Amino acid sequence: MSGKLNSLTDVLKKTLFFFESLTVAELTPYVHKQMLVDYSQEQVEENICLCLEQHKCFESSDGYIWVLNLEGKRENDQLYNLLLKKQQPLSSSELIKNGLKKKKNKLLAEQAELINDGRFIQLSNGQWGLTEWEVETEQYSLKHLIIKALKIHPTGLSLAQLTDVVGNWRQTAGQKEIYGVLRKFPYFDEIGNGVWCYNAEARVIYERIIKRYLKSIKRQRDRWHRERLKWSQKCAGLQKQIEEISATHREVAAALALRQNEVSQFEQMTTQMAEKDLLLALRKKEIYRYKEHMQKLDAKANSILYQCRLWVARYKEKEKEIQKLQQLLNVNQSSQESLFSKLQQYKERERENRAKLIEMKESHANRVAELQTEIVELKQKLERLKENTSQEQKIWRTEINTLSADLKHSMSESEKLGNALRLAQQELEKIKNEYEYLENHLTHPLVRMMARLVSLFRKNARQVAS
Structure with missing residues (x-):
């Protein structure tokens, strides 16, 4: 029968059919060769136990040694007889063609039940065959082949007979190999005269002890x-410690060498330091001199800084005074402008008064001249009148009286004009005093400059206006 088996159940059926009874530990290597290659041995044993417990075709009285039930079910006898006649695996379609007249659903249900029947196995291509067909004995160990041979002959076999029986399954097996296996395991008993038999109870005890x-x-x-x-961890730790110790030894050696070098360098440095101490002493003296000089310079700088601060304070005070003077100058300019305007008004009034005074003097002089001429004429007339009649003298006296009255009136007017002239002279003196006062206050060059500028501006304005 060619083809691989379909499932773990089929492998177990084939193995238990050949050996009749095996333990889970003995089934594991054969299953591991054909299936579940990627699984560990413990996982394979777990899967074998589950498969043996789930299917009814496997039986065990003590739960340790498992046996295949070859009786099967009566419902599957027709299929069993058909496969015996054909002597080759058949698929489900071929079973239907060869006279298995059942519905397809029932056939599938029966095929599912064939898995629990120890007489049937299923190949990887889906075909069904019988467990008893073509057992491949080359994959089984020599120990199990010897056990099977001794189970077939429970009365015992000699070494030559056992070699012949095992040779039917494996032609390469020799007497030395078989004898070595018989001497190796204690459940093979030598009855006598080279006859060997198999003790199943001793095997169970041996395997349990071995387990x-x-x-x-x-x-x-x-x-x-x-x-x-x-x-290994301790060794690694010790190795690390040894490496650290060796490293520390190397570091200590290097440190000692460095220390010797440093000692020699220290001696050189001491000599150099002695020389440097002398130089430092000289430098210290120079530094002290420089410090004294710097202190003097600092004192001078502080005094200069103090003077500068005083100058700055004075400058600020002067600036404040200048600002105050500027304010006063602005006030004075405004007052000066008002005074200039008043002065011009006074000058105009003075001119008017002078013109009036000149007119009054001219009119008075004219009047006096007229009066003098009149007096002369009157004297002449008086002389003439004296020479004339006395009547005319009376007339002349009346006229003189009138003239004297007029003269008195003119004298009173002249006195009034004199009083007005005195008042004008007094006002003129006051204006002169004010003018002198202003000239005294306006003696500052800046004020003069401003006055000149103002006068120039006014002249220009008058010229433009004219």
């Missing part, structure tokens, strides 16, 4: 690995 022993060895191995890790 416990392997577990203890595993625990010891794990413990040894842990201790090895600890010791």
